[in-house]
Amino acid sequence: MRIGIPKEVKSDEYRVGIMPVGVDALVRAGHEVLVQEQAGIGSGFPDEDYQAAGAKLVASAKEVFAADIIMKVKEPQAQEMELFHAGQIVFTYFHFAADQKLTQACLDAKITAIAYETIKDKKGTLPLLTPMSEVAGKMSIQEGAKYLEKPMSGRGILLGGVPGVPPAHVVVLGGGIVGTNAAKVAAGLGANVVLMDVNVDRLRYLDDVMPANVTTLYSDRYNINENLKLADLVIGAVLIPGAKAPRLVTREHLKMMKNGAVIVDVAIDQGGCVETSRPTTHQQPTYIVEGVVHYCVTNMPGAVGRTSTIALCNATLPYAMKIAGEGFRLMAAKDAGFAEGINVSEGRVTYAPVAEAFGLKLEAL
Numbered sequence: 001m002r003i004g005i006p007k008e009v010k011s012d013e014y015r016v017g018i019m020p021v022g023v024d025a026l027v028r029a030g031h032e033v034l035v036q037e038q039a040g041i042g043s044g045f046p047d048e049d050y051q052a053a054g055a056k057l058v059a060s061a062k063e064v065f066a067a068d069i070i071m072k073v074k075e076p077q078a079q080e081m082e083l084f085h086a087g088q089i090v091f092t093y094f095h096f097a098a099d100q101k102l103t104q105a106c107l108d109a110k111i112t113a114i115a116y117e118t119i120k121d122k123k124g125t126l127p128l129l130t131p132m133s134e135v136a137g138k139m140s141i142q143e144g145a146k147y148l149e150k151p152m153s154g155r156g157i158l159l160g161g162v163p164g165v166p167p168a169h170v171v172v173l174g175g176g177i178v179g180t181n182a183a184k185v186a187a188g189l190g191a192n193v194v195l196m197d198v199n200v201d202r203l204r205y206l207d208d209v210m211p212a213n214v215t216t217l218y219s220d221r222y223n224i225n226e227n228l229k230l231a232d233l234v235i236g237a238v239l240i241p242g243a244k245a246p247r248l249v250t251r252e253h254l255k256m257m258k259n260g261a262v263i264v265d266v267a268i269d270q271g272g273c274v275e276t277s278r279p280t281t282h283q284q285p286t287y288i289v290e291g292v293v294h295y296c297v298t299n300m301p302g303a304v305g306r307t308s309t310i311a312l313c314n315a316t317l318p319y320a321m322k323i324a325g326e327g328f329r330l331m332a333a334k335d336a337g338f339a340e341g342i343n344v345s346e347g348r349v350t351y352a353p354v355a356e357a358f359g360l361k362l363e364a365l
Contacts, residue, residue, distance in 0.1 A: 001324040002032045004067030005055075007039040010074045012282035014042030014305025015312065017072040017092070020053040022317045027054035031324050036064045043309040071320055073312065074299055075102055084109035087346070089328060091320060093117055093132075096343050097244045097357040098271040103344065112328060112345040116316065118242040118353075119341035126241060128319070128341075130177050131311035135301040137181025137237065140264040141170075143300070144233040145189065147262045147286055147293050154293055155260035157232050160190025167191045169230045173219065173248055173273060174237030175202050178266050182235045187211045194227050219248075228253050236265035236273040242343070243353035249274040254290035261292050268296040332365055339365065 003026060005017045016039050018026075023033045035055040037047055047057055058064055065083035072092040076084075081102070084090070086109065094115040096103045106113045116128035126133075141159070148154035148168065161167035170186045172179045175197030183195045187210065195210065196219035197203055203216045210216070217223045228234065228249065234257075238245050245267040254276060267273040268280075276289040279298045286295050301308035319338070322331055332339035343351040348363040355362035 001069055002034060002067040003069045003071055003320070003324060004064035005033065005035045005039055006061050006064045006070065006072055006080070007036040008042075008073055008302075009061075009077050009079065010299055010302070013074055013299050013302040015073040015302050015309045016040040016043050016045065016305075017313075018317070018320070019043075019309065019313045020045055020049040020055075022313055022320070023050055023053040023055045025317060025321060026324060029321060029325060032056065034058050034064050034067055036061060040309075043305040045309075069320075069324060071316070073309075074302070075099065076105075081105040081109070084111050086110040088112070089114060089323065091116070091316070091323060093269075094343060095269045096351075096354045097242060098269065100358050103349075103354060103358060103360075106344045107347055107349070110347045113343050114323070114328060114341045115242070115343045115351075116312075116341070118343060118351060119319065120241075120337035122337065124337075128312070128315050129241075131315050132301045132308060133177035133239075134181050135304060135308050135311065136266050137178040137235075138185050139300050139304070140178070140182045140235045140237070140266050141185040141189065141233075143285070143295055143297075144170075144235065144262050144264045147264075147295055148233060148260075150260075152286070152293070153260065153288060154262055155232055155258060159186065159233070167213075168232040169227075170194070170233045170235070171227045171231040172196065172235045172237055173224070174235075174239065174267075175199065175206050175216070176237060176239055178239070179235065179237035180206065182237060182266075183210060183214050186233075186235075187214050191233075196223060196227070224248060225253070225256070229256050231257060232261055234261070234263045236263065236267045236277070238267050238273040239270065241353070242340075242351060243270070244357055245270040245273045247273060247275050249276075251275050251290065254292045257290075257292050259291040262295065263292055264295045266300065268298050272296060329365070 150156035
């Protein structure tokens, strides 16, 4: 198989789809790996490292996208969609339910789109989403704390306060990987944290493992309303795998929040869990609605490219090896969790949440 690794083109995206050690493993298994020049530079992996591992360096994305399998990080951008060809496998994050244009482009091109974010392991968890959720959860507090500063249009609040001054009130909506990591970091900085979820068993677990300054609450309308009134910082960490995020915070909620409060909507890749959220970039990360600062960067982990690339590639390489070696159909037949990662294949929608999002026909693989 020929595996292509393009240089990411999304704004401020510094990750890369494979590390040199991954190239070495694929080449040793008999595959050819094409790496676009400078693809790894943002993550600290120079071209020479890829060459030493056995990669063939190519100058253009067009040359890379001639490969049988494309392995990358972010959802394909417009100029990349134009390079698809029928029968090609693209292995990356897609977040289809929030992007009808991308969904249709993949259907029209008759590629097989294998989405990192919907593959499940034998435990029912999301092994290729988890590393980036961990990064995004920790970063959400880092960024939220910064934008609470007055020069950034925030309330001028220090998360942990100081003796004689109360700490910030942080509300985390969602007790999954993102929410858990956000709560840990916020608590470590000394904030008062409320962590909300609809899964009572998950809340019991979190109540046991979280520090004393984290309170767990069932996520219902009343508790959300009351805590948004108190919030200095809100983290949107809700996830329904592969589906559009539910809208938990409305424009009316913003009117009851404190002026200069901050919302970090980590769910923005899946459409956002805040009614007023819209995608932003690292260059222009925030905007203000009803006096509330919104941070909705769609590729938060891209800012810490080296950490993120290593964490992601540790998880994706074993799957890439099997896709290249066995083929996706055989893998899907043997592993139902992997089969859930195949969202679109050869002109058909094969993943239910994507079909439901756009009213498309769901077909068998």
